[in-house]
Amino acid sequence: MPNQPVKRGDTVLEARGITKRFPGVVANDHIDFEIRAGEIHAILGENGAGKTTLMKILFGLIQPDEGEIYVQGEKVAFHSPLDAIHLGIGMVHQNRKLIPAHTVLENILLGHPKAGSIPDLRRTRDEIAGLCDRYGFKIDLKAKVWQLSEGEKQAVEILKTLYRGARILILDEPTSALAPPETEKLLESIRIMTGDDLALVPFITHKLPIVLGISDRVTVLRRGRVTARLRTAEATENSLAREMVGREVIFRLAHVDVKQGKPILEVDDLSALNDKGQLALRGISFTVHEGEILGIAGVSGNGQQVLAEVLAGLRKPVTGRISIDGVDITRSSSLERWKRGMGYIPSDRMNVGSIGAHSLVENVLMNYYFDGAYSSWGVVDSQKTRKLTEGLIAEYDIAAPGPETTAKSLSGGNLQKLILARVLSREPRLIIANLPTQGLDVGATEFVQNKLLEAKRQHAAILLISEDLDEVLSLSDRVAPIYEGEFMGVVSVKDARIEDIGAMMAGMKQKVAQP
Amino acid sequence: MRVGSYEVKLEKKVRVSGLEATIISLLAIVIGLALVGLVFLEAGVNPLNGYKAIFSYAFLNPFGLPLTINRSVFILLCTCAFIIPMKAGLWNIGMAGQLYGGALGAFGVALAFGAKGSQTPTASPGMIIPLMILGAVVGGALIGAIPGFLKGRFNTNEIVVTMMLNSIGYWLIAFMIKEGGPFMGGGGEGQGFKLSESVFAPMAWGGTFTIPIALAVAALLYFMFAKTTLGYQIKAFGLSPSAAKYAGISSQNVPLLVFILGGLIAGLAGYHYFAAVPGLYKIPTNYGDFGDLSFYGIICGLISQGNPLAAIPFAMLFGGLTNGGRFVQGQLQLGYGIDYALLGVLMITLVAFQFFYRNTVVWKKIERES
Numbered sequence: 013m014p015n016q017p018v019k020r021g022d023t024v025l026e027a028r029g030i031t032k033r034f035p036g037v038v039a040n041d042h043i044d045f046e047i048r049a050g051e052i053h054a055i056l057g058e059n060g061a062g063k064t065t066l067m068k069i070l071f072g073l074i075q076p077d078e079g080e081i082y083v084q085g086e087k088v089a090f091h092s093p094l095d096a097i098h099l100g101i102g103m104v105h106q107n108r109k110l111i112p113a114h115t116v117l118e119n120i121l122l123g124h125p126k127a128g129s130i131p132d133l134r135r136t137r138d139e140i141a142g143l144c145d146r147y148g149f150k151i152d153l154k155a156k157v158w159q160l161s162e163g164e165k166q167a168v169e170i171l172k173t174l175y176r177g178a179r180i181l182i183l184d185e186p187t188s189a190l191a192p193p194e195t196e197k198l199l200e201s202i203r204i205m206t207g208d209d210l211a212l213v214p215f216i217t218h219k220l221p222i223v224l225g226i227s228d229r230v231t232v233l234r235r236g237r238v239t240a241r242l243r244t245a246e247a248t249e250n251s252l253a254r255e256m257v258g259r260e261v262i263f264r265l266a267h268v269d270v271k272q273g274k275p276i277l278e279v280d281d282l283s284a285l286n287d288k289g290q291l292a293l294r295g296i297s298f299t300v301h302e303g304e305i306l307g308i309a310g311v312s313g314n315g316q317q318v319l320a321e322v323l324a325g326l327r328k329p330v331t332g333r334i335s336i337d338g339v340d341i342t343r344s345s346s347l348e349r350w351k352r353g354m355g356y357i358p359s360d361r362m363n364v365g366s367i368g369a370h371s372l373v374e375n376v377l378m379n380y381y382f383d384g385a386y387s388s389w390g391v392v393d394s395q396k397t398r399k400l401t402e403g404l405i406a407e408y409d410i411a412a413p414g415p416e417t418t419a420k421s422l423s424g425g426n427l428q429k430l431i432l433a434r435v436l437s438r439e440p441r442l443i444i445a446n447l448p449t450q451g452l453d454v455g456a457t458e459f460v461q462n463k464l465l466e467a468k469r470q471h472a473a474i475l476l477i478s479e480d481l482d483e484v485l486s487l488s489d490r491v492a493p494i495y496e497g498e499f500m501g502v503v504s505v506k507d508a509r510i511e512d513i514g515a516m517m518a519g520m521k522q523k524v525a526q527p
Numbered sequence: 528m529r530v531g532s533y534e535v536k537l538e539k540k541v542r543v544s545g546l547e548a549t550i551i552s553l554l555a556i557v558i559g560l561a562l563v564g565l566v567f568l569e570a571g572v573n574p575l576n577g578y579k580a581i582f583s584y585a586f587l588n589p590f591g592l593p594l595t596i597n598r599s600v601f602i603l604l605c606t607c608a609f610i611i612p613m614k615a616g617l618w619n620i621g622m623a624g625q626l627y628g629g630a631l632g633a634f635g636v637a638l639a640f641g642a643k644g645s646q647t648p649t650a651s652p653g654m655i656i657p658l659m660i661l662g663a664v665v666g667g668a669l670i671g672a673i674p675g676f677l678k679g680r681f682n683t684n685e686i687v688v689t690m691m692l693n694s695i696g697y698w699l700i701a702f703m704i705k706e707g708g709p710f711m712g713g714g715g716e717g718q719g720f721k722l723s724e725s726v727f728a729p730m731a732w733g734g735t736f737t738i739p740i741a742l743a744v745a746a747l748l749y750f751m752f753a754k755t756t757l758g759y760q761i762k763a764f765g766l767s768p769s770a771a772k773y774a775g776i777s778s779q780n781v782p783l784l785v786f787i788l789g790g791l792i793a794g795l796a797g798y799h800y801f802a803a804v805p806g807l808y809k810i811p812t813n814y815g816d817f818g819d820l821s822f823y824g825i826i827c828g829l830i831s832q833g834n835p836l837a838a839i840p841f842a843m844l845f846g847g848l849t850n851g852g853r854f855v856q857g858q859l860q861l862g863y864g865i866d867y868a869l870l871g872v873l874m875i876t877l878v879a880f881q882f883f884y885r886n887t888v889v890w891k892k893i894e895r896e897s
Contacts, residue, residue, distance in 0.1 A: 391754050
């Protein structure tokens, strides 16, 4: 039987020649792959490289067209995730699958075989608390899930799979939603798990430092094929990046020097509430000039989202004044702002930035339907919009079968390229870019950043909101660290010290006021 | 799932072609008819004869066919009235109330010009008839604007509001046509006044001119959703309100607009049946039946997946079956309600078969395992 004890270093899961085709694309092309007990195995690849497909196959969510899977040497066939779960495979998805109104304990018990009968709550609580202690998760089991931070929710999902007896844990982009300290905590727990012979953790990510920092072995995928299989100790950041994208990635972007022009965006004493009715922006004032990138650095949830929405006209401010080109737009609708030359790149690509069921042409139309050049008498010029879309697909190298493809069939990176292409093609005078590279692989990130720099060269004023401090520092002219809805200062990047900015992000006010 | 030595699997479909949709719908209709055939058998009637009687009365009989067409046009207009809000992700359950509003508007205009019974109207028909149509669309649009406004401004549930307005419309008409009401007819029969002959709706190609108008409305809607910026904004709002908001589409104006447009078309349906169908030209005692008939617009809109052109054959089918079903009930001495049973079963099979719009069944022979 596959469910027998294993020793460290034994091969516990092996995939041979896994192939999966989707209409128009081979997502997995004869992938061989093995996981050993007590090891962290990272799967590295760009968006659309086939990582998620492979993991879904190993978890039984989809069936491969060809290929075999062996668990502890026995050939197995997964008809559904239930089969995989029975063999001790657990998966933690990128998107949370928890019920917010239920407690942590209830969520962990949900779907557990024990929950079928009347569970002995005290015993299960003790057992789960035991797991928490063992792996260093600090979670109140009685708390409701909606009260938890992203990191804690992640821990609940991991606990849930462990409690169901998972011994092979698949984590899909586990750190993408986490703040840096939470990431550290998670990685610490994962290290303890691998110390335990039972838990083995393949790890899907496209964050190189994390791969290098934690994994024992790496498998690199590119366009559905395995391009490298190596021990992490033998790998370097650059060698992995090269295998991943098939070329050298430039990590340090050349700073673009553009002569700054007149102020474009002027914000004065802006305050606004979040969805819960709390004051999330507290009297912010700043200016962004022509040909300038102002970076807003901060840990997630410090008012960045509210700021972006207020500027884009999607949320009403409580106090303050916003003007573009000297014209007061505080009360203007979002549409008027678009017409005035605003371009907004939202952080939520799937629900805000695009319409999944619509074609790429219709998605491009989102920022063009009001443009008289693309319609006459209210009738869309379909030839012109189609041509525009085809042009953007080519120019931005978007991997899509054609302009009639639906947006939901695009991978995350390509979707972001589409949104970026659509917004930038309007040649906006003001660009609000909210987390423009979040969740993207190295190649796509670099692409997006270069496009923003190109827009800067064209004298656009850019407000860049990012949680990636490296990104903020390498792109911006000035940085404004935001903490609990307030700017802790506005610093020119040239004479900024990274420790100072880090301290401001953590809530320390700037010591010396800059002119 | 295993069936014998075959493995049966469901696969998600990406897109369904027009041909596939047609085949699926026809299959659903055949199976629905076969199921109701059992009821015919139970009543001692050969189902083939039964259906022959229904369809020949509905579509071939010189008395039955015009009735079928008039009902179908009515259902088609109600379908269009349902489809517009549906595209914006909203549910118009209030075509009944809106068509009552349309009837009140049209007959109000007629009354204002004295176009009642044998009286001579105070203006030319060339002026009164267009104004009656205007009255109908304004009446329908006003009733429609209420749920639209409340939805856009206060996010009030549009289903509840439109349902309530159906009752309000129903009793408003009851009040207007009752004995002593402003719209009462002669003779104490509890019906509205009859229009003057001169303002009867004009005929076109042997039928009332509202038939080509209804077809034009369907075609126009199809065009609107396929080609115009307005249709685009409505669809975008329906698929993703947050993305629509991002694109600058007003979340207040879209609900208001789609309900005004829907109500306007439902008002036209009211004008069609009460002021344009030959032989009626009044609000009859059983006007509530037409409110009930308008609900076929919902099912028609759902089956045709919001495509107003695809809705035309379904409107014809339902129009024909309500008509032919009622006819054979008397002719073949079947139990009361066979027409409702027939339509009910058909609706269920049609909706159930929509499953195949989204899924494909795959049969695979299982290799013998050693």
